[in-house]
Amino acid sequence: MLPFIGMMLLTLIxxxxxxxxxxxxxxxxxxxxxxxxxxxxxxxxxxxxxxxxSVNVHEDYIYYxxxxxxxxxxxxxxxxxxxxxxxxxxxxxxxxxGNTEHEREKTSSVLILLFELSAVGLFASANLIMFxxxxxxxxxxxxxxxxxxxxxxxxxxxxxxxxxxxxxxMLLLFAIMLLYFYTPVHSFDINTIIQNSPLIPxxxxxxxxxxxxxxxxxxxxxxxAHLWLPDAHTEASTQGSMLLSGILTKFGGxxxxxxFLLVPSGYTFSGFLGLLAGFSAFYAxxxxxxxxxxxxxxxxxxxxxxxxxLLGIASQxxxxxxxxxxxxxxxxxxxxxxxxxxxxxxxxxxxRDFRALRGIIKSSVSTGYTMLIGIFATTGVPLxxxxxGDVLIFTGVLKAFSVYATIxxxxxxxxxxxxxxxxxxxxxxxxxxxQNVEYIAREQKLGYxxxxxxxxxxxxxxxxxxxFFSV
Amino acid sequence: MVLYSQIYFLTMGYVMVAAVxxxxxxxxxxxxxxxxxxxxxxxxxxxxxxLVSSLTLSAYNQSFIVLNLFIVYxxxxxxxxxxxxxxxxxxxxxxxxxxxxxSFSMLLGFSALGIFAIAMxxxxxxxxxxxxxxxxxxxxxxxxxxxxxxxxxMKLFVLGAVAVAAFAFAVSLTLPYxxxxxxxxxxxxxxxxSGYLIVLALLLFIAALSFDxxxxxxNLWVPDVYTGAPGYVTAMMAGINKKxxxxxxxxxxIVVMYSLSGYFSSAFQVIAVLTMFFGNLVAMxxxxxxxxxxxxxxxxxxxxxxxxxxxxQYGIEASIFQIAAHTFMIIGTFAIVLWLExxxxxxxxxxxxxxxxxxxxxxxxxxxxxxxxxxPPLVGFxxxxxxxxxxxxxxxxxxxxxxxxNSFISVYYxxxxxxxxxxxxxxxxxxxTWSINTTIAICLGxxxxxxxxxxxxxxxxxxxxxxxxxxR
Numbered sequence: 001m002l003p004f005i006g007m008m009l010l011t012l013i014x015x016x017x018x019x020x021x022x023x024x025x026x027x028x029x030x031x032x033x034x035x036x037x038x039x040x041x042x043x044x045x046x047x048x049x050x051x052x053x054s055v056n057v058h059e060d061y062i063y064y065x066x067x068x069x070x071x072x073x074x075x076x077x078x079x080x081x082x083x084x085x086x087x088x089x090x091x092x093x094x095x096x097x098g099n100t101e102h103e104r105e106k107t108s109s110v111l112i113l114l115f116e117l118s119a120v121g122l123f124a125s126a127n128l129i130m131f132x133x134x135x136x137x138x139x140x141x142x143x144x145x146x147x148x149x150x151x152x153x154x155x156x157x158x159x160x161x162x163x164x165x166x167x168x169x170m171l172l173l174f175a176i177m178l179l180y181f182y183t184p185v186h187s188f189d190i191n192t193i194i195q196n197s198p199l200i201p202x203x204x205x206x207x208x209x210x211x212x213x214x215x216x217x218x219x220x221x222x223x224x225a226h227l228w229l230p231d232a233h234t235e236a237s238t239q240g241s242m243l244l245s246g247i248l249t250k251f252g253g254x255x256x257x258x259x260f261l262l263v264p265s266g267y268t269f270s271g272f273l274g275l276l277a278g279f280s281a282f283y284a285x286x287x288x289x290x291x292x293x294x295x296x297x298x299x300x301x302x303x304x305x306x307x308x309x310l311l312g313i314a315s316q317x318x319x320x321x322x323x324x325x326x327x328x329x330x331x332x333x334x335x336x337x338x339x340x341x342x343x344x345x346x347x348x349x350x351x352r353d354f355r356a357l358r359g360i361i362k363s364s365v366s367t368g369y370t371m372l373i374g375i376f377a378t379t380g381v382p383l384x385x386x387x388x389g390d391v392l393i394f395t396g397v398l399k400a401f402s403v404y405a406t407i408x409x410x411x412x413x414x415x416x417x418x419x420x421x422x423x424x425x426x427x428x429x430x431x432x433x434x435q436n437v438e439y440i441a442r443e444q445k446l447g448y449x450x451x452x453x454x455x456x457x458x459x460x461x462x463x464x465x466x467x468f469f470s471v
Numbered sequence: 472m473v474l475y476s477q478i479y480f481l482t483m484g485y486v487m488v489a490a491v492x493x494x495x496x497x498x499x500x501x502x503x504x505x506x507x508x509x510x511x512x513x514x515x516x517x518x519x520x521x522l523v524s525s526l527t528l529s530a531y532n533q534s535f536i537v538l539n540l541f542i543v544y545x546x547x548x549x550x551x552x553x554x555x556x557x558x559x560x561x562x563x564x565x566x567x568x569x570x571x572x573x574s575f576s577m578l579l580g581f582s583a584l585g586i587f588a589i590a591m592x593x594x595x596x597x598x599x600x601x602x603x604x605x606x607x608x609x610x611x612x613x614x615x616x617x618x619x620x621x622x623x624x625m626k627l628f629v630l631g632a633v634a635v636a637a638f639a640f641a642v643s644l645t646l647p648y649x650x651x652x653x654x655x656x657x658x659x660x661x662x663x664x665s666g667y668l669i670v671l672a673l674l675l676f677i678a679a680l681s682f683d684x685x686x687x688x689x690n691l692w693v694p695d696v697y698t699g700a701p702g703y704v705t706a707m708m709a710g711i712n713k714k715x716x717x718x719x720x721x722x723x724x725i726v727v728m729y730s731l732s733g734y735f736s737s738a739f740q741v742i743a744v745l746t747m748f749f750g751n752l753v754a755m756x757x758x759x760x761x762x763x764x765x766x767x768x769x770x771x772x773x774x775x776x777x778x779x780x781x782x783x784q785y786g787i788e789a790s791i792f793q794i795a796a797h798t799f800m801i802i803g804t805f806a807i808v809l810w811l812e813x814x815x816x817x818x819x820x821x822x823x824x825x826x827x828x829x830x831x832x833x834x835x836x837x838x839x840x841x842x843x844x845x846x847p848p849l850v851g852f853x854x855x856x857x858x859x860x861x862x863x864x865x866x867x868x869x870x871x872x873x874x875x876x877n878s879f880i881s882v883y884y885x886x887x888x889x890x891x892x893x894x895x896x897x898x899x900x901x902x903x904t905w906s907i908n909t910t911i912a913i914c915l916g917x918x919x920x921x922x923x924x925x926x927x928x929x930x931x932x933x934x935x936x937x938x939x940x941x942x943r
Contacts, residue, residue, distance in 0.1 A: 061925075062928055063782070064924075064925070065925060065926060065928070066926055066929075067928060067929060067933070074745050132847065133847040133848050133852075134848050136846045136852075137846075137847070137848070140841060140846055142675070143886075144893075147890055147893060148893055155890055155894070158886075159883075159886060159887075159890065160880060162886050163882060163883065163886070166844070166879055166882045170875045170876075170878055170879045171875075173859070173875065174871065174875045177856075177859055177860050177863050178863065178868075180860065181860070181864060183861050199631065205491070249914075379561065392552070
């Protein structure tokens with residue numbers, strides 16, 4: 001078996017250096033090339049897993065800290081692999097088609113590669129130190145993405161982002177260190193901790209659970225800690241938004257799934273977490289309805305969807321977890337597509353207020369349809385991947401809690417209704433069509449179609465990944 | 472074979488001590504030949520000799536006493552290696568930016584003698600001598616640079632004199648309890664029940680050394696002096712003098728005063744927390760970059776003090792690691808600050824668009840600051856990680872929480888500087904001089920390489936802390 005993760009990381013490291021070294025005009029091609037190679041390797045893992053029947057990758061590299069038996073070691077299971085696959089695809093499309101206005105290409109290319117490096121490392125990490133390490137690399141990369149490439153008010157948004165995210169990472173570090181010392185065998189290895197964590201005293205487990213949950217709820221983001229996200233999205237460039245919502249929020253989702261494995265006593269609080277998720281979903285759905293900026297609207301749908309995903313994780317059964325993973329995969333594609341289209345609208349019409357836009361479907365056919373399908377994909381219309389995720393999540397929720405726990409489904413409905421209203425006003429209406437000035441670049445159309453393909457691919461053929469989830 | 476290696480070992484020890492003396496002699500001689508470049512080459516060569524011989528000696532993991540004053544063992548060799556590297560960098564910076572490099576180098580010779588004396592100290596008297604040898608020449612270095620620096624120099628001199636006096640008093644108080652000032656544990660009757668004098672001695676030691684180590688509440692002079700001194704002296708004070716005081720603290724608290732570990736451990740918990748909060752909270756409102764980094768280095772001293780609060784071998788190892796890490800981070804930082812100050816770029820506002828003036832300097836400063844926040848995979852992360860785990864290991868959960876909160880607070884002001892450097896495009900290019908570029912490159916290399924592969928530095932500091940406890 002090939003050292004897949006090592007190959008991916010090496011490709012990305014070489015790519016980062018290459019993009020930093022070559023001149024401005026070639027760096028975007030470099031980024032597309034190396035993210036593309038990484039995506040191909042990720043598909044290699046998929047093919048390999050389909051042949052052998054299980055996702056089972058485990059790789060060890062050089063020592064990092066001998067004293068703690070921490071080295072650069074990586075593993076994949078189906079949950080992390082699904083997210084990894086999504087991350088590589090979204091990164092590729094971001095690098096390929098996110099920056100058609102050719103603005104500061106070198107900076108953005110280097111940062112995309114660096115961020116993908118962190119995403120691959122994080123999803124594939126087999127010990128918590130690696131998890132933390134790649135987490136922080138990702139946060140720093142996105143901070144620069146936001147700050148260097150953002151729009152006018154980016155200073156405020158970037159500061160908010162880095163303060164929230166470093167708070168999350170400090171909570172995470174504290175929890176990791178507590179876990180190390182209170183696990184009887186003293187280990188940072190995720191599998192070892194999962195085997196031994198029932199032996200940790202319950203009160204300590206609760207403390208660790210609160211710290212971890214705090215960190216991941218900030219990152220996801222869910223209600224009380226979501227304030228950084230809308231600002232960050234309003235100011236970020238198209239590429240920054242795609243990576244932020246598409247991949248960074250999944251760090252938190254994946255971490256939340258891990259949390260329940262690492263600290264089983266946290267199960268006590270799953271009900272409260274579910275309640276918080278439900279409230280957060282409705283809160284975001286209502287907050288969504290007061291927004292006019294298309295990017296801000298999409299940002300709030302991220303909060304709605306991530307809250308639903310948290311609900312699925314909190315249900316703590318195989319349906320909920322599988323559904324949450326699948327919904328994260330679907331949401332990554334859907335939201336990347338919406339932001340790609342929204343960025344293109346903002347660029348073409350130099351306005352993102354939906355009340356000022358009319359008949360995009362006439363003036364720019366591909367962007368209009370992409371927007372429409374993106375909204376199908378986020379609201380979970382059948383045949384899209386999000387549908388599978390939502391069905392599984394709510395099956396799990398129904399099993400774990402009561403029928404009342406499915407009420408948050410209505411928040412999705414509310415958000416969806418507003419999105420259709422927005423789309424009806426701006427994209428589909430044919431009265432006084434706003435004239436656009438630019439045509440859409442070929443690579444952007446490629447990006448649209450690839451995302452559309454994956455949304456329907458994973459929606460129509462869910463068994464490709466779902467077969468690996470053990471029931 | 473054993474004999475040969477033994478002879479080699481002893482010879483190397485004497486070579487090293489001779490090299491320290493030669494450095495001083497070269498400093499004095501430079502006043503005669505008045506050739507800057509020649510002196511730079513000679514002093515750098517001598518410092519390299521010290522570096523190489525101390526690295527060789529630390530590999531032996533043995534100890535022996537030189538001239539009854541110095542002791543050679545892994546702990547002292549770790550710090551002679553570290554300080555000789557740091558002195559190399561400071562010497563290089565000064566050779567280009569000092570107005571009176573030859574006088575500076577003479578003073579640096581004295582200072583270096585003090586620094587190495589404390590690193591290799593075999594008795595309390597050696598430490599006392601070393602402290603005097605560091606404080607007075609440093610004050611003179613500042614004073615020599617021009618009239619506008621006199622205020623800072625006087626502050627340092629007066630307060631330094633008080634600190635040395637307190638230290639001397641503390642040394643004399645230990646006399647009834649220990650054999651002739653030697654760096655060995657006090658006799659077993661040196662418990663608190665035997666009288667308050669030993670506790671007073673402990674407090675005076677902590678107070679005197681906290682002054683140099685810039686620990687709260689003895690650090691109020693730090694921002695003024697750091698800001699008022701020329702940049703290369705600031706780099707030396709923050710990168711070397713402060714760390715030397717920590718070395719003296721290790722030697723006195725962990726070796727001599729270990730029977731009172733309960734007392735100084737609880738004292739240092741309080742000191743560490745107050746120092747961190749003081750440094751971080753005040754740094755948030757600073758506009759002058761040099762002052763900001765002065766406060767940031769105070770906060771970092773608070774982190775280092777966490778390791779002393781544990782009073783365990785692992786805690787000392789963590790402190791030693793963080794000392795090495797911070798030495799390079801802060802010298803690199805002050806090298807950039809020094810260079811920009813000479814171009815009259817001083818406040819955060821002035822730093823706007825530094826990336827477009829000189830992207831290498833901006834990148835390096837960003838990496839140094841991320842490392843100070845504790846972002847992996849940089850060396851500052853490993854240091855903080857070791858410190859935090861060391862205090863969790865002895866069960867101080869609340870202390871860890873406070874340290875983590877501090878680590879988080881510091882993001883605000885570091886991010887402010889980073890953002891200012893990367894804002895406002897279209898500035899004209901500015902090239903740094905060779906000494907600045909070399910210093911930055913060495914420090915940057917250390918921060919990144921030791922962050923990605925920290926194992927060598929970790930085992931070196933483990934060896935050092937282990938040997939410090941063995942000598943007891």
